[in-house]
């Protein structure tokens with residue numbers, strides 16, 4: 337039965353390849369973004385890509401502005417909004433990792449201006465998603481936002497980024513396995529709206545990444561290709577679902593709580609990867625697929641333990657036992673797991 341309309345909002349141009357940053361102006365023209373952008377970036381991405389975009393657009397007679405953000409916060413979003421208004425920006429470009437892209441995405445959503453995503457690292461699957469993630473008060477998870485009109489992912493730049501950023505992106509994809517399990521569980525137990533297309537795409541993306549894990553190596557541009565495509569695919573799954581459900585379950589709740597309890601210690605992707613080991617154990621038990629998840633993470637050099645994440649055992653247990661409180665999202669954690677159960681799963685999976 338058709339109960340309501342559903343909007344699947346996707347970028348029109350997703351341009352991935354070596355040196356495509358040099359084609360930015362053509363990509364913008366193709367989606368009729370012919371005015372002057374505000375380029376939103378963070379310190380390192382500014383050096384590796386932001387300044388080059390500004391120079392390219394100035395050479396073409398445009399007058400872009402640039403703003404650097406250093407932390408993902410609503411204050412930063414507000415500063416970007418004010419700067420966009422002051423400079424009379426026609427559209428926004430997010431150039432960097434998840435922080436710069438999400439801030440630009442949220443600001444353009446508020447301003448009702450077009451947005452273009454220029455990832456400089458393959459570190460997260462928000463590159464194409466219609467979700468923005470900026471922590472505010474108790475809210476740490478993503479909320480709905482306009483997706484980019486275009487994406488320009490230069491694999492030369494992405495391959496040169498620190499390897500740990502790429503392994504974080506891989507882990508964000510590997511976490512799709514448990515996210516989809518949680519989604520199916522929530523559909524069965526709570527009648528949560530579910531899309532088999534989105535779930536299958538999300539799982540298939542994780543499957544293909546794991547199948548190609550042996551070819552994902554530091555400094556190899558081909559690896560950047562493989563990972564960026566997987567991140568795009570995962571973002572599309574979120575767009576089809578109209579929520580982050582295909583890519584975010586209890587392992588993300590765990591990571592969001594770690595952000596609160598142990599801020600700045602580890603990358604988002606690495607945290608959700610370790611969360612996926614724990615949650616896979618909770619889903620399928622001691623002899624279940626958690627070993628496969630752990631081995632897949634280890635095979636691409638992603639952390640599999642609290643120590644490798646740089647957090648304490650106590651912080652892991654605190655995050656796991658309080659993760660269910662973070663949002664109204666039914667998962668394998670249900671109404672919460674006890675400290676004893678958390679200690680057991682963390683010890684048996686050797687996370688602590």
Ligand SMILES: NC(=O)C1=CN([C@@H]2O[C@H](COP(=O)(O)OP(=O)(O)OC[C@H]3O[C@@H](n4cnc5c(N)ncnc54)[C@H](OP(=O)(O)O)[C@@H]3O)[C@@H](O)[C@H]2O)C=CC1
Nearest residue numbers: 378379380433434435456457459460462465467469497604
């Ligand atoms: N909207 C969505 O759907 C999703 C959003 N997210 C969000 O994304 C964020 C995680 O993204 P992540 O990219 O890990 O975080 P950041 O944007 O903080 O980037 C991590 C680090 O990478 C650095 N960096 C980026 N590009 C390069 C490069 N080319 N060379 C060297 N360093 C580089 C940044 O430098 P610098 O310090 O200079 O900024 C930063 O230190 C989280 O907030 C998460 O919630 C995650 C998944 C989905």
Ligand SMILES: O=C(CO)COP(=O)(O)O
Nearest residue numbers: 461477478580583584588
């Ligand atoms: O990180 C995400 C998907 O990988 C977004 O998920 P959240 O909605 O939990 O922030």
Ligand SMILES: [Zn+2]
Nearest residue numbers: 461508604608
């Ligand atoms: Zn994620």
